[in-house]
Amino acid sequence: MGNTKNMVARIPNLVDWSTGEVRLMSAKCNSCGTYFFPKEHYQHRPGCSREGVEDGLLPNKGKLASYTVQYYPCPPPFKTEKNITPYGIGLVEFENEKIQVAGIITDTDLKSLKLGMEMETTTLTMFTNEEKQEVVTWAFRAVK
Amino acid sequence: MRDVYVIGTGIHPWEGFSEKVFADFAAVAVGRALKDAEIEWKKIQSIMAGIFIYGGNAGHLSGQYLESIFGETGVPVVNVYNACATGSAAIRMAFNSVAAGEADTALAFGADVSPKGFLTAKSDNAVQDRDVIRWKMTAMPNPVYWALECRKRMAKYDTTEEDLAQVKVLMSEYGSKNPDARFKKAYSLDEVLKSAYVCDPLRLYEICPVSTGAAAVIVTADKELIRKADRPVKINATTMGSSMYGDPTIRISALSCPAVPEAPMLSESYSASRQAYEKSGMGPQDVDLLELPDNSSWHYLVYLEVCGFCKEGEAEKMLRDGETRIGGKVAVNPSGGFSSHGEALSAQAIWQVIECASQLRGRCGPRQVENPKVAMAQTYGLMGNSGTTILSV
Numbered sequence: 175m176g177n178t179k180n181m182v183a184r185i186p187n188l189v190d191w192s193t194g195e196v197r198l199m200s201a202k203c204n205s206c207g208t209y210f211f212p213k214e215h216y217q218h219r220p221g222c223s224r225e226g227v228e229d230g231l232l233p234n235k236g237k238l239a240s241y242t243v244q245y246y247p248c249p250p251p252f253k254t255e256k257n258i259t260p261y262g263i264g265l266v267e268f269e270n271e272k273i274q275v276a277g278i279i280t281d282t283d284l285k286s287l288k289l290g291m292e293m294e295t296t297t298l299t300m301f302t303n304e305e306k307q308e309v310v311t312w313a314f315r316a317v318k
Numbered sequence: 319m320r321d322v323y324v325i326g327t328g329i330h331p332w333e334g335f336s337e338k339v340f341a342d343f344a345a346v347a348v349g350r351a352l353k354d355a356e357i358e359w360k361k362i363q364s365i366m367a368g369i370f371i372y373g374g375n376a377g378h379l380s381g382q383y384l385e386s387i388f389g390e391t392g393v394p395v396v397n398v399y400n401a402c403a404t405g406s407a408a409i410r411m412a413f414n415s416v417a418a419g420e421a422d423t424a425l426a427f428g429a430d431v432s433p434k435g436f437l438t439a440k441s442d443n444a445v446q447d448r449d450v451i452r453w454k455m456t457a458m459p460n461p462v463y464w465a466l467e468c469r470k471r472m473a474k475y476d477t478t479e480e481d482l483a484q485v486k487v488l489m490s491e492y493g494s495k496n497p498d499a500r501f502k503k504a505y506s507l508d509e510v511l512k513s514a515y516v517c518d519p520l521r522l523y524e525i526c527p528v529s530t531g532a533a534a535v536i537v538t539a540d541k542e543l544i545r546k547a548d549r550p551v552k553i554n555a556t557t558m559g560s561s562m563y564g565d566p567t568i569r570i571s572a573l574s575c576p577a578v579p580e581a582p583m584l585s586e587s588y589s590a591s592r593q594a595y596e597k598s599g600m601g602p603q604d605v606d607l608l609e610l611p612d613n614s615s616w617h618y619l620v621y622l623e624v625c626g627f628c629k630e631g632e633a634e635k636m637l638r639d640g641e642t643r644i645g646g647k648v649a650v651n652p653s654g655g656f657s658s659h660g661e662a663l664s665a666q667a668i669w670q671v672i673e674c675a676s677q678l679r680g681r682c683g684p685r686q687v688e689n690p691k692v693a694m695a696q697t698y699g700l701m702g703n704s705g706t707t708i709l710s711v
């Protein structure tokens with residue numbers, strides 16, 4: 175994570191770094207107990223009253239539940255200044271929240287990936303915008 | 319409810335990118351279906367059309383465009399979209415309309431023309447269309463979703479890379495015998511295993527591309543038309559399913575999935591197939607041939623389980639023991655599957671039903687399953703869309 179003051183998420187309301195740690199922006203339904211990501215992606219249990227949906231941040235760390243390495247460049251609208259191919263995609267499990275979230279794997283030797291390994295949420299700078307801000311997405315990396 | 323029969327089918331063979339218009343492909347398929355049923359256009363009392371989402375206004379009103387080619391008759395035309403299960407929705411509506419007595423004879427069709435370049439987000443509004451997020455933030459083309467599930471499966475059930483490659487070997491063997499397939503080369507295990515990874519563990523030959531194709535079926539309860547048809551095929555059930563809460567599968571275009579399963583994997587297809595078993599009074603043990611959605615080798619394996627053809631974790635054994643071959647316990651994808659065709663969104667579910675009907679009518683030449691009585695077509699569509707059709711003679 176670089177200078178956070180100069181960072182902007184390419185799409186808002188998904189990733190937060192205001193606490194000093196990078197964390198995914200989720201929401202929890204206090205009626206059926208389900209966590210959502212993205213937070214507007216409601217996935218209520220049938221019959222739930224849907225009352226008491228509360229915004230919250232997922233923990234910074236989770237476990238690698240699955241992964242793949244993508245060998246072909248992702249077409250637009252995905253956009254990076256540098257070619258990141260081949261790149262890893264991980265599915266990271268947040269155990270207490272009972273949710274797995276997908277994201278690009280960064281800053282990690284792709285050959286070292288193993289199911290169950292501890293991962294932390296971070297940011298990946300994709301490009302710099304006209305205001306000279308770093309445009310980022312969330313990403314995961316192996317905990318060192 | 320009345321008994322409903324398929325009396326006519328038509329396919330425009332699958333191919334790659336095309337400059338031609340989708341309605342022209344549709345007209346070829348529909349023209350062939352009319353000829354097969356030996357009926358005039360004026361006999362069609364209801365038209366259920368699959369929407370071609372890349373066709374703009376014309377594609378969204380594909381039924382009207384098709385009707386005008388053959389001559390407008392004022393009959394009901396309904397256009398429907400359910401992702402890769404679009405054709406299932408069209409067939410189900412045609413069936414229901416005829417079974418309920420609203421119409422005696424109905425047409426269901428779909429036609430898709432593969433656009434140039436990649437298929438990605440269709441809007442730029444991430445709040446309204448979550449699909450935008452996966453393209454802009456996580457760089458996940460569809461096969462990535464399949465690879466993530468395939469990796470989980472391999473860890474759980476010791477699936478090997480040879481198993482994944484063997485699926486392509488089988489599919490390409492059948493595809494090489496299907497004149498309507500797009501890919502007609504038969505591959506060896508070694509050739510598949512030497513193809514490049516797209517997103518590991520899935521290789522280039524283990525995932526299906528996007529294609530152009532069109533398919534049409536004519537269904538009827540008209541006793542006179544059934545009597546004079548060439549080997550009419552009964553539709554025992556045709557159903558649709560959506561996902562169930564707690565399904566652990568990461569669905570295409572989603573960014574998350576439940577970590578603790580509370581429903582079966584691919585629950586939309588579990589739901590569609592169980593509804594079809596209930597309505598038809600039949601089960602996997604009755605099915606002689608199954609057309610399943612092999613978008614990747616992972617799908618081929620998992621769908622045998624989702625549809626109840628074996629227990630969870632036993633699909634690899636079925637494959638290795640030859641039980642899924644033509645001549646085995648259940649002939650799986652004698653058409654060559656999506657692997658040999660590629661996806662033509664609104665047409666593919668109809669083409670699967672046509673393969674079932676053609677097999678039951680004994681029309682499949684070198685890939686013919688011996689004397690089948692019951693066939694099942696199973697689809698899979700993104701974000702919880704699925705359809706099942708069970709047919710018999």
Ligand SMILES: [Zn+2]
Nearest residue numbers: 203206218222
């Ligand atoms: Zn709820």
